Amino acid sequence: MDDAGLDGVELGLKVDDVQEQEAAAADSHSEIAEGIGFEDEEATTHRHGTRGMTVAFQEVEYIVQNSAKWREKISILSKVSGSIHPGDLTALMGPSGSGKTTLLDVLAGRKTVGTIKGTVVYAGHKPSRSFLRRYTGYVEQFDTLLDNLTVEEMLMYTAEMKNPVRESLATKKAKVALVLEQLALTSCRNVKIGNALDRGISGGQSKRTNIGLALVTNPRVLFLDEPTSGLDSFTANEVMSVVKGLMKTGMTICATIHSPTPTCFRLFDRMMILLRGHMVYAGPNGGEAVQYFERTNPEYPRFGAGSTSDNHAEWIVDLTTKAYRDGKALEFAERYRVSQQCTENAEALRGDMAAREVSAQVKKELRARQGTSTPFYFGVKTILKYRLWRDLSDITYLGPRVADKIIVGLILMSLYWHIGKENFGPNAVNIGAALFMITILPAFAACAYIPQLVLERPVYYRERNDGCYTALTYLSAKVIEEALVALVQSLVFACIVYFPCEFTGSFGLFWYTYFQTTLIGILLAYFIAAISPTMDVANGALPAWIVINLFFVGLLIRPQDQPRYWHWFQYIDFLHYAWTAQMINQFQNTNIYIFLGIELLEFYDLRNKAKWAFVGYEAVFIAVFFVFAWLALTFIRHQKR
Numbered sequence: 015m016d017d018a019g020l021d022g023v024e025l026g027l028k029v030d031d032v033q034e035q036e037a038a039a040a041d042s043h044s045e046i047a048e049g050i051g052f053e054d055e056e057a058t059t060h061r062h063g064t065r066g067m068t069v070a071f072q073e074v075e076y077i078v079q080n081s082a083k084w085r086e087k088i089s090i091l092s093k094v095s096g097s098i099h100p101g102d103l104t105a106l107m108g109p110s111g112s113g114k115t116t117l118l119d120v121l122a123g124r125k126t127v128g129t130i131k132g133t134v135v136y137a138g139h140k141p142s143r144s145f146l147r148r149y150t151g152y153v154e155q156f157d158t159l160l161d162n163l164t165v166e167e168m169l170m171y172t173a174e175m176k177n178p179v180r181e182s183l184a185t186k187k188a189k190v191a192l193v194l195e196q197l198a199l200t201s202c203r204n205v206k207i208g209n210a211l212d213r214g215i216s217g218g219q220s221k222r223t224n225i226g227l228a229l230v231t232n233p234r235v236l237f238l239d240e241p242t243s244g245l246d247s248f249t250a251n252e253v254m255s256v257v258k259g260l261m262k263t264g265m266t267i268c269a270t271i272h273s274p275t276p277t278c279f280r281l282f283d284r285m286m287i288l289l290r291g292h293m294v295y296a297g298p299n300g301g302e303a304v305q306y307f308e309r310t311n312p313e314y315p316r317f318g319a320g321s322t323s324d325n326h327a328e329w330i331v332d333l334t335t336k337a338y339r340d341g342k343a344l345e346f347a348e349r350y351r352v353s354q355q356c357t358e359n360a361e362a363l364r365g366d367m368a369a370r371e372v373s374a375q376v377k378k379e380l381r382a383r384q385g386t387s388t389p390f391y392f393g394v395k396t397i398l399k400y401r402l403w404r405d406l407s408d409i410t411y412l413g414p415r416v417a418d419k420i421i422v423g424l425i426l427m428s429l430y431w432h433i434g435k436e437n438f439g440p441n442a443v444n445i446g447a448a449l450f451m452i453t454i455l456p457a458f459a460a461c462a463y464i465p466q467l468v469l470e471r472p473v474y475y476r477e478r479n480d481g482c483y484t485a486l487t488y489l490s491a492k493v494i495e496e497a498l499v500a501l502v503q504s505l506v507f508a509c510i511v512y513f514p515c516e517f518t519g520s521f522g523l524f525w526y527t528y529f530q531t532t533l534i535g536i537l538l539a540y541f542i543a544a545i546s547p548t549m550d551v552a553n554g555a556l557p558a559w560i561v562i563n564l565f566f567v568g569l570l571i572r573p574q575d576q577p578r579y580w581h582w583f584q585y586i587d588f589l590h591y592a593w594t595a596q597m598i599n600q601f602q603n604t605n606i607y608i609f610l611g612i613e614l615l616e617f618y619d620l621r622n623k624a625k626w627a628f629v630g631y632e633a634v635f636i637a638v639f640f641v642f643a644w645l646a647l648t649f650i651r652h653q654k655r
């Protein structure tokens with residue numbers, strides 16, 4: 015769909031038009047705030063535009079292990095100071111690699127590695143990590159959306175996840191409607207997000223949807239990392255004008271921006287410029303910034319005189335990039351440190367760092383201890399509500415979970431037709447082999463559960479960083495969804511195989527053992543996916559582990575024939591318990607002598623053993639692998655930032 019036609023967004027993007035849009039958005043926000051019953055304080059802040067808070071940082075350093083040199087630490091940020099105020103759209107600029115994203119991550123509490131020194135305060139108070147998750151919005155450079163949801167569903171899903179559970183659905187819907195309107199997304203609200211192969215919304219719409227995710231909770235502070243990267247200048251202007259429009263809601267907004275178009279650049283009120291992790295300018299945008307650089311760095315061509323840049327944005331980007339390449343970062347930083355501008359900023363910073371009187375509500379938020387606002391049951395319900403039906407109607411989701419089992423089931427049926435009732439000697443070996451294949455099928459097939467977890471990783475990390483849910487909520491929802499599919503699939507499979515093959519013993523045990531093994535396979539796949547850095551590693555590790563388990567099931571080599579030093583392995587092999595239960599179920603009421611007068615169950619050392627006990631032993635693995643997967647999802651982060 016073409017961006018140009020959307021919701022009357024004027025793509026000529028004159029600043030006046032932008033201001034009109036801002037006013038309209040702010041008015042409608044206030045109206046909705048009053049109409050749908052936001053909390054009192056929220057409604058007030060929308061009307062008076064004071065929802066945001068000053069973010070101040072002093073002498074911030076960020077030190078991290080150098081990925082290029084073993085045992086060497088490098089400093090990415092070197093004692094940078096500054097403040098971001100509500101009412102000012104602040105740009106964080108600098109050449110690529112200068113530390114913009116790092117500073118934004120530090121301010122928003124998103125760093126997962128490295129050491130942070132210095133002080134960051136919100137309204138003069140040190141915020142808790144949970145406050146940063148719940149009351150600030152962070153729009154990442156790369157869009158992390160669920161491609162099979164529509165724009166509106168994506169926003170509703172996030173709104174339900176991030177807003178307090180006591181808030182009514184109608185209020186959440188109204189918030190989403192407001193965000194759709196503010197971001198000019200109303201006309202594509204029902205379009206699927208899609209991906210690179212299955213196109214849905216456009217790049218600009220995708221970027222605005224991503225911004226919308228941060229807005230549905232009406233955050234106090236909004237951080238945007240390169241909101242215009244990858245967009246053409248036309249769409250970049252459109253996105254930034256929408257961001258500018260949000261200023262009227264009273265939010266504090268700071269965006270990193272690499273090479274802004276002149277129109278984008280004019281929308282910013284203030285700017286901070288980093289060079290190699292040093293602050294080289296913080297102050298008003300536009301002409302004043304240009305004058306500052308002309309004054310302090312006379313060796314470089316002045317704007318308009320000898321310079322090839324014909325607008326302020328381009329001139330500043332060219333100058334700082336040249337300085338960076340000339341190795342003048344430290345020199346620029348020193349010139350800023352001794353400048354009048356820095357002295358004035360330091361004076362203002364003292365005030366911004368001082369603790370100020372805040373409302374009881376803000377005080378409570380700043381001390382928030384819980385990173386998520388949704389309880390466990392509500393999080394699980396919401397994930398299932400938005401993802402379950404979409405997944406179930408997707409053939410690429412159901413195919414690897416159901417189709418392969420049905421095909422294998424049909425082959426088993428035709429190959430072992432009526433075999434169960436012919437319980438004579440040599441045939442018993444065939445029955446044991448059939449039960450072996452039935453047991454190991456769901457374990458191998460568990461590979462199908464790995465891709466979703468690995469491919470969803472960027473969304474999972476973003477949603478956890480945003481305080482949408484905990485690892486336990488996410489894992490539980492996924493397991494419930496997969497278990498529901500496995501329940502139906504296992505029943506169909508059991509019917510296809512058990513009755514035509516005329517297996518004896520309890521059908522309940524036959525089906526349940528197969529279902530339970532499928533469930534354990536899912537959890538094992540999740541655990542391996544969670545600990546593996548890449549999909550290739552996970553796809554290699556799972557089958558390798560299953561193959562090792564096969565040796566100890568009991569069929570390929572009997573437990574009593576295994577070397578003593580391998581005896582322990584059968585106890586940690588869930589397939590051993592499943593196959594044993596199936597074997598006792600099939601043969602416990604028969605007296606088959608397979609050879610040399612040895613009775614079959616005796617041959618496998620299964621005589622007088624209780625089949626349901628083995629089902630119970632296998633069930634322990636559900637709990638074990640669930641806990642393993644939960645711990646891995648909670649503590650292992652493959653995202654280093």
Ligand SMILES: Nc1ncnc2c1ncn2[C@@H]1O[C@H](COP(=O)(O)OP(=O)(O)OP(=O)(O)O)[C@@H](O)[C@H]1O
Pocket residue numbers: 078079080081082088090108109110111112113114115116117270272
């Ligand atoms: N662990 C690390 N080891 C070595 N260098 C690192 C490490 N982490 C970050 N860096 C470097 O720190 C610098 C700052 O990175 P950052 O992503 O903050 O820059 P940026 O200004 O946002 O760049 P861009 O505009 O390209 O996104 C980069 O040069 C990056 O290579």
